[in-house]
Amino acid sequence: MELPLRVVLREDGSADPELDPGLDDEALRILFRKMALLRALDEKGLNLQRAGRIGFYIGATGQEAAEIGSGFALEEGDWVFPSYRDQGVALLQGYPLSELIGQLFGNSSDVTKGRQMPNHWCDRAARVVSVSSPVATQLPQAVGTAYAAKLRGEKIAVIGYFGDGGSSTGEFHAAMNFAGVFRTPNVFFCSNNRYAISLPVARQTAAASIAAKAAAYGIPGVRVDGNDVLAVFRVTRDALERARAGEGPTLIEALTYRIGSHSTSDDATRYRPAEEVEAWRGKDPIKRFAAHLKQRGLLDDPEEKAVFEEAREEVRRTVAVCEAAPPVPPESLVEDVYAEMPWHLEEQREWTRMPEKR
Amino acid sequence: MATMTLVQAIHDALGEEMERDPRIVLLGEDIGKNGGVFRATEGLWERFGAERVIDTPLAEAGIVGMAIGMALDGLRPVAEIQFADFIYPAFDQIVSELAKFRYRSAGQFTAPVVIRAPSGGGIKGGHYHSQSPEAYFIHTAGLNVVMPSTPADAKGLLASAMRDPDPVIFLEPKALYRTAKGEVPDAGSAVPLGKARIVRKGSDVTVVTYGATVRVAEEAAAQAEGEGTAVEVIDLRTLWPMDIEAVIGSVEKTGRAVVLHEAPRTCGFGAELAALIQEKAFLHLKAPVARVTGFDTPFPYALEKLYLPDARRTRNAIAAALSF
Ligand SMILES: Cc1ncc(C[n+]2csc(CCOP(=O)(O)OP(=O)(O)O)c2C)c(N)n1
Numbered sequence: 001m002e003l004p005l006r007v008v009l010r011e012d013g014s015a016d017p018e019l020d021p022g023l024d025d026e027a028l029r030i031l032f033r034k035m036a037l038l039r040a041l042d043e044k045g046l047n048l049q050r051a052g053r054i055g056f057y058i059g060a061t062g063q064e065a066a067e068i069g070s071g072f073a074l075e076e077g078d079w080v081f082p083s084y085r086d087q088g089v090a091l092l093q094g095y096p097l098s099e100l101i102g103q104l105f106g107n108s109s110d111v112t113k114g115r116q117m118p119n120h121w122c123d124r125a126a127r128v129v130s131v132s133s134p135v136a137t138q139l140p141q142a143v144g145t146a147y148a149a150k151l152r153g154e155k156i157a158v159i160g161y162f163g164d165g166g167s168s169t170g171e172f173h174a175a176m177n178f179a180g181v182f183r184t185p186n187v188f189f190c191s192n193n194r195y196a197i198s199l200p201v202a203r204q205t206a207a208a209s210i211a212a213k214a215a216a217y218g219i220p221g222v223r224v225d226g227n228d229v230l231a232v233f234r235v236t237r238d239a240l241e242r243a244r245a246g247e248g249p250t251l252i253e254a255l256t257y258r259i260g261s262h263s264t265s266d267d268a269t270r271y272r273p274a275e276e277v278e279a280w281r282g283k284d285p286i287k288r289f290a291a292h293l294k295q296r297g298l299l300d301d302p303e304e305k306a307v308f309e310e311a312r313e314e315v316r317r318t319v320a321v322c323e324a325a326p327p328v329p330p331e332s333l334v335e336d337v338y339a340e341m342p343w344h345l346e347e348q349r350e351w352t353r354m355p356e357k358r
Numbered sequence: 359m360a361t362m363t364l365v366q367a368i369h370d371a372l373g374e375e376m377e378r379d380p381r382i383v384l385l386g387e388d389i390g391k392n393g394g395v396f397r398a399t400e401g402l403w404e405r406f407g408a409e410r411v412i413d414t415p416l417a418e419a420g421i422v423g424m425a426i427g428m429a430l431d432g433l434r435p436v437a438e439i440q441f442a443d444f445i446y447p448a449f450d451q452i453v454s455e456l457a458k459f460r461y462r463s464a465g466q467f468t469a470p471v472v473i474r475a476p477s478g479g480g481i482k483g484g485h486y487h488s489q490s491p492e493a494y495f496i497h498t499a500g501l502n503v504v505m506p507s508t509p510a511d512a513k514g515l516l517a518s519a520m521r522d523p524d525p526v527i528f529l530e531p532k533a534l535y536r537t538a539k540g541e542v543p544d545a546g547s548a549v550p551l552g553k554a555r556i557v558r559k560g561s562d563v564t565v566v567t568y569g570a571t572v573r574v575a576e577e578a579a580a581q582a583e584g585e586g587t588a589v590e591v592i593d594l595r596t597l598w599p600m601d602i603e604a605v606i607g608s609v610e611k612t613g614r615a616v617v618l619h620e621a622p623r624t625c626g627f628g629a630e631l632a633a634l635i636q637e638k639a640f641l642h643l644k645a646p647v648a649r650v651t652g653f654d655t656p657f658p659y660a661l662e663k664l665y666l667p668d669a670r671r672t673r674n675a676i677a678a679a680l681s682f
Contacts, residue, residue, distance in 0.1 A: 055482045055659075106660040114660025117484030133486030134444055135416055168415035170447060196416050198392035204415045271391045333653060333661045344624065348653050352664060 002208050003223045005255070008230040013291035021234040025298055031072055031229055032293060033307055035064040035286045037097075038088040040311035042260070044319060045104065045118075049264040053323065054104045058119045060085050062227075062259030065285035066191045068092065069232030070254070073240055074159065079127040079145050081138035081160040084119045085191065086131075089161065094126040097314065102322045109325035113332050136166035139175035139188065146184035146243070157243035159187040159236075165196025167213065168204045176251065180217040185243035187236065188251045191226065193258035198271040211253035219249045226254030227285040230292075257283070360542055365535040367509035367542050368398050368474070371516035372436065374545045376406055379434060382520060385412040385421055386438030395440055396476055396535055418448035422473065426456055429469040434520060442475035442529060443486040449494075456525045457500035472519045472526045477505065478570050478620050479652075479666055480533030484659035490569075490621035490652070495527045496598040496630070502551060503597040505529040507572035509540045511595055514549025522551060531570040538573075554601035556608075560588035563614040563676050566605055566631055568594040571618045571667055578672035589676060597627060605631070606638045613644040614679040618672055623651040645682035648675040 008019045023031070042059035049057040060067055067088030074080065080093055087100055102109030103121040112122065112130075122130035129138065129145075142160030149156050166172055167190060179186045190210050194201050207213055214221025220242075224235045232254055239250035257280040261268040268277075293299035299307075330352040334345045341349070362370070376382045384399060390413035393400030403411040414421050418439055425435035439445045445452070452473070459467045479488035495503045502524055506512040512530070519526035531538075557572060558579055565575040572593045579589035590608050594600055609615045615635050617628035632647040650667045658665050 110660075115485070115656070115658055117482070117487070117659050120484065133484075134446070165416035168417045168420070170417060170419055196387075197395065198388045198390075199413055199416075203413055265395070270393070328660050330661060330664055333658055333664055334655055337655050344654055348623075348655075351653075 003211050003221055006222065006224040006231045006235050007228055008234060009228045009288055009292050013295040015230060015292060019231065019234055021230055021237060023230070023233070027072075028293060028296070028298055031068055031233070032286075032289060032299065033311070034068045034072070034088065034092060035229065035289065036307045036311040037091070037314065038064050038067060039286060040308065040315045041087065043312070044315045046260070046264065048104065048319070054118055055106075056118045056264055057104070058084050058263045059260045060088055062280060062285065063191055063193055063256045064088060065229035065289065066226040066232055066254040066256045069229040070159070070189050070236040070252075073233050073236035075240070077127075077154065077156040078240065079129065079142070079156065079158040081129045081142040081145070081158065082131055083135070083138065083161050083163060083166070084131050084133065085163070086161045087119065087121070090121065090123065090126070090128045093123070093128050095121065095123040095128050098318050098322065099123065101315070101318045102325070105322050105325065107322070107325045107327050109322040110328070113335070114328040136162050136169040136171040138162070139166070139171050140178060142186055142188075143175050143178045143182070143184050146179070146186045147182055150185055155244045157185045157187060157240040159189055159240070161189050161191065163196060164190060164192040164194065164201045164204055164210060165199070166190070167210045176213070176217040176219065179249040180219045183246075183248040185246070186249040187239045187243055188249065189236065190251070190253045191256055192253050193256050195258055195262070195272070197262045197266060209253055211251055214251035219251060221251045221253070223253050223255065226256030227283050227288060229285060229289050256285070359544065361539060362509050362542050363536050364506070364509045364512045364530070364538040365396055365398055367513035368516055368530060369400060369402075370542070371513040371520070372399065373402060373405065375517055375520045376402070376410065379520070381432060381434040382436060383410045383412060383428065383433055384436050384438065385414050385425060387414060387416055387421075387440050389413060389438050394438060396532065398474070399438070418444055418446075419451050422448035422451040422456065422471070425471045425473070426451060426459070426469045429471045430459070430467055434470060436472040436474060436520060439473060439475040441487050442477040442491050443489045445473070445475055445491060452495070452501070452527075453498050457498045460524065461500060468523060469525055470523055472516075472528055474516075474528045474530060476532035476535070477529035478531045478533055479657060479662055480570060482659065482662060485656050488657040488662070490619065492529055492597055493621060493625060493627050496627055500525070502526040502599070503529070504551060504595065505531065505569040505597055506595060507531060507534065507538065507569055507593050509538060510542045511549055511555065513542050514547055515551065515595060517548040518551050521548065526551070529569065533570045534573075549595070551596045552599055552601055553595065554604035555593045555595055556604065557591040557593050558589070560590035560612065562588045562612055563616060563679050564590045564592060564605070564608040564612045565616045565618055565672065565676070566592045566594065567618040568597055569620070571620055574667055574669055574672055575618055577669040578676060581669060581673055582676055587676065587680060602634065602638070605635065609635050609639045610642045613642050615643075616648045616650060616672065616675045616679060618650045618667055620652050620666060622654050623649060624654050626651050645679040648679050650675045
């Protein structure tokens with residue numbers, strides 16, 4: 001049985017009044033600005049990597065509606081368990097752009113001390129949990145955090161992000177199953193961007209959809225047009241409210257498309273027809289939302305340009321500051337392994353200070 | 359003889375063995391049309407078809423579990439784990455299952471699976487694209503663990519691995535995929551498992567290593583030679599079961615040993631090597647066995663260069679052994 005696809009933004013730029021979440025003008029403008037910022041960040045990230053100024057980059061181009069629409073639905077106190085592609089959500093949670101960009105450089109402007117490769121950030125204050133590369137490891141953890149909140153009687157929700165490839169893992173199964181059994185306040189948000197590196201989603205599952213899997217865990221599954229920022233916002237807000245109200249978890253599948261290569265290490269032209277990518281470029285989620293805003297009289301062409309210019313400028317300025325920071329100190333290598341440094345790391349710290357001793 | 363890179367040599371071994379033995383199948387993530395993220399299987403999907411070069415869903419436990427089942431029933435599966443860092447979801451299948459089939463069934467069931475996994479650092483990959491997990495597998499009875507350092511060995515050892523009756527964890531030093539180039543013999547010339555390679559002869563000190571640090575040892579040995587120190591460098595090639603004669607024979611001659619690897623120090627394979635050397639060559643030793651290793655930290659991103667053993671650190675250890 002196929003679940004219905006939730007759509008708000010119609011072809012002609014109007015919004016379906018039945019599902020329109022009813023955001024005010026200011027909120028709509030913020031959504032647009034954040035989508036533009038995410039696009040500007042991707043443009044810069046890819047350029048920095050190409051120029052050898054950062055080592056690696058993963059973009060979310062084409063997925064801005066899924067990122068920003070879902071992230072905007074989060075409220076004070078909610079937690080995020082992101083994957084490496086969810087910088088947009090992190091920014092909406094209050095993760096400062098300067099820290100995100102500092103992390104790309106891995107120098108002393110990176111509050112995580114250059115420990116991880118680019119796109120593997122975190123922010124305790126914003127309740128954005130540290131990104132890890134191994135796919136879907138964050139999902140059962142999201143269940144645990146939701147359980148802890150429930151145990152303390154806190155009315156918060158915990159959202160876990162993953163991709164279509166992630167839905168094939170044992171962790172996905174464990175997380176859905178645990179969340180169903182314990183009725184934890186979780187939302188599992190799958191950005192189905194149709195590819196896991198080179199493999200199309202048909203290679204991940206024979207199910208009609210990823211959302212359809214929810215039924216097997218006794219939890220609701222929702223399919224949403226992932227290039228429709230208002231629809232994504234609407235279904236995520238509803239699911240988060242359910243979770244906070246103690247009604248249990250929801251699995252959301254946002255149908256979108258990864259416009260770029262998987263990462264700067266990948267070349268998508270090896271496995272994807274150019275026409276397919278072109279067709280999806282025509283469904284650009286930012287343009288689609290812009291058309292809606294224009295129809296509502298909230299945006300015109302010069303303003304649209306100005307928003308992108310501002311976003312690029314903000315990114316440019318932040319890059320300049322972060323890039324100029326000095327490298328991380330060598331002795332930081334052995335810090336943070338344990339709460340207190342054991343003898344063997346004390347010894348190894350000496351080696352970082354006096355390389356001739358090693 | 360042809361000159362090729364290490365990754366081309368692996369590619370050639372896979373292709374040639376698949377021609378020779380129709381039971382060989384490959385399975386892994388992105389190995390088909392994409393040819394693997396390092397291109398080790400480039401063109402094999404086109405050549406042998408999607409039934410023998412299998413793009414799997416994203417689940418390492420599924421990949422290894424499925425490979426075991428295939429092997430139990432007469433196929434010769436070669437699984438690719440995209441990065442050794444992503445082998446852990448399959449740890450249960452490897453440690454509890456793959457390694458133990460022969461023993462727990464008293465030989466009724468065997469699972470000759472080869473698991474290929476790009477290993478080690480040097481590509482600015484941070485925690486999850488750089489680790490050296492060999493010690494976990496050496497510690498697990500029933501597994502062969504192999505790591506080549508030259509194109510010729512990569513091809514010859516992989517061919518042997520695919521013919522071996524037991525499971526083989528085949529770790530590929532990804533930093534050498536394209537930087538190691540060399541002559542590789544034509545089809546059919548396997549390099550036996552369990553035999554080390556003496557990279558260079560020397561009488562003053564033995565450096566025992568494998569994988570990407572072989573070239574580090576060679577560099578250090580060349581520098582030491584300039585100062586009149588003759589360093590013998592041993593590339594183990596097969597980490598386990600290892601060539602004990604080659605190592606003990608060398609240390610009996612030199613009286614000094616340095617063990618060198620990228621993996622963390624504590625409980626690294628170097629600890630086992632040091633223990634074996636002192637057990638079997640104690641009376642020949644003129645200095646304690648020295649370890650040059652990665653640090654006991656997660657593999658870092660920004661400080662990768664500091665973390666990885668280099669020629670200078672290796673020379674320091676050699677000098678310390680000589681002046682002990
Ligand atoms: C456990 C594990 N296996 C393999 C990889 C290598 N890898 C990195 S991303 C990726 C594809 C992930 O696809 P998906 O979950 O759809 O997310 P997307 O990248 O499309 O956002 C793979 C196979 C990994 N990171 N973790």
